[in-house]
Amino acid sequence: MEPGQIDVVRRFNRAVTRRVGALSDEYLSRDRSLGLSRLLWEVEPDGSEVRVLRSRLALDSGYLSRQLRRLESDGLVTTDPDSDDGRVRKVRLTEAGVAERATLDLASDELAASILDPLTDGQRGHLVAAMTEVERLLLASQVRIEITDPRAPDARYCLRSYFEELQRRFDTGFNPTRSISASDDEMTLPNGLLLVATAQGTPVGCGALKLHAETRIADVKRMWTSPDTRGLGLGRRILERLADEATTRGMQTLRLETNRTLTEARHLYETAGFTQIEAFNDEQYAHHWFERNLER
């Protein structure tokens, strides 16, 4: 990393958090305190469970409870026991609460407008483009990749999304039972592993290995990235991490097969040290087979 880059990021942090941050506090806390506004903002239109709010805002249960009482006494929300589980309580916006949220919405628009207004059209375009880029790359920098149990909820979500996407994109549709397996057991150490990438706690991608100790070959399976994080180099990061994990577990070769409709995946493999080889299995959904040597 070049040293000047750190200075740029430092200056950016300082400038933006102080200026935009202070401004948004001013705009969003018309009369209500900032914490209350934020809470009001997080309540889903069709009701949120208290425990969900608590974990999302990372609040103490006692504190949150008091905040809710305050919003209730202002007539902005109601909380009733959940119909399924009597311990859980559900928070709903009242009519007044919906109205209050709309004014918050408006204030947020005004804040944005107050930044854009003084600029020329051209400057606005540049600013918006640069902001989009910063946001995208900040998101990318917050992605964490961890070995995850394939039975965990985040892993389940990724695998389900993966199958759904194949079903959509393959000419023939996709039926997992007719494809070569990668069962939960096969994706659990020591048989293999599953990497799940998360950003801000939400899963955004995955990739798995099936390890074959005898042949020292690892199969790459279940490579998937969520549509909103495409273009952030996330697939490449997962792939490199898979290669690392395979290497440290004594593998010599990575192998994988892919479908012709997944062009961006094929491009990734071709530029990540893989070479196309003869079919090494009879996966019926595959048109291309790749291999990469892990030794250097």
Add this chain to the structure above:
Amino acid sequence: MEPGQIDVVRRFNRAVTRRVGALSDEYLSRDRSLGLSRLLWEVEPDGSEVRVLRSRLALDSGYLSRQLRRLESDGLVTTDPDSDDGRVRKVRLTEAGVAERATLDLASDELAASILDPLTDGQRGHLVAAMTEVERLLLASQVRIEITDPRAPDARYCLRSYFEELQRRFDTGFNPTRSISASDDEMTLPNGLLLVATAQGTPVGCGALKLHAETRIADVKRMWTSPDTRGLGLGRRILERLADEATTRGMQTLRLETNRTLTEARHLYETAGFTQIEAFNDEQYAHHWFERNLER
């Protein structure tokens, strides 16, 4: 303004203030509270006056006083009466205070690195470029232009900077007494006016008008922008604001003269509706004379 732009700015505000903001709070408030860290940060190495700190951080005098006592009891600063004015007190960092600031500095670097680290080289370059752009344009959007008394400190600063720059840039140097005047009186209504542009309270540019009621001609004088805000379209904004002010005061024509070494100024005038005309005065430092019709 396009509606989509507001959404981008809103998302950006939300994303950056929450993520970077929360992170920097975490990094910068190791054990000390955030307010104290910020205060420590603002103390100049060779001592700051209490009143300067108060105005810069916009703190209540009582509150600041207590904060200082706290830093004192931690052994990080000392406050002694100023030698010139016994009412004023000066805050100085102790050795421990300097050390503490260095650790804050380090924490700030770490925060920046934690954002850059997970990215590829290419992504880092893009992020840094986009952050620079956002910072520049946010600065531009915070510039306010106001009619200012030429005797006010901000105005004095701009005019002095203007003269210094001419002295530096003209082939012949610049001697105000040998140039056509624009005295304080001539830049005060109803004779004329001075616009001063400020960003975050610091002056960054100026421009003046001399109004001639009989001929309905206004002379543009003292056009200057600070070196760190060049390229933000600030000169153009000042010029357009001068045109507005002249129009609302019944003027029909803007006139100005400029030196051949000020190429960026000449380009500005040429693209802002001015046309070059014959010399209309004997300004000895001028090589080009321009005019713009204010009526449409």
Add this chain to the structure above:
DNA sequence: TCCATTCTCTGACCGTCGTCAGAGAATGCT
């Protein structure tokens, strides 16, 4: 010399944020 002003500090106060301990109700498991 007198008086208004400037500057800093202390005392008193309030609301917000955040934490801890524990009570009470509902649930799930054995």
Add this chain to the structure above:
DNA sequence: AGCATTCTCTGACGACGGTCAGAGAATGGA
């Protein structure tokens, strides 16, 4: 049925951010 667990709430407390009023010392101008 018994018991551990989950979820929410109340009470109590403390640190922090922020404001107001006024005291006390120093200053500058009439």
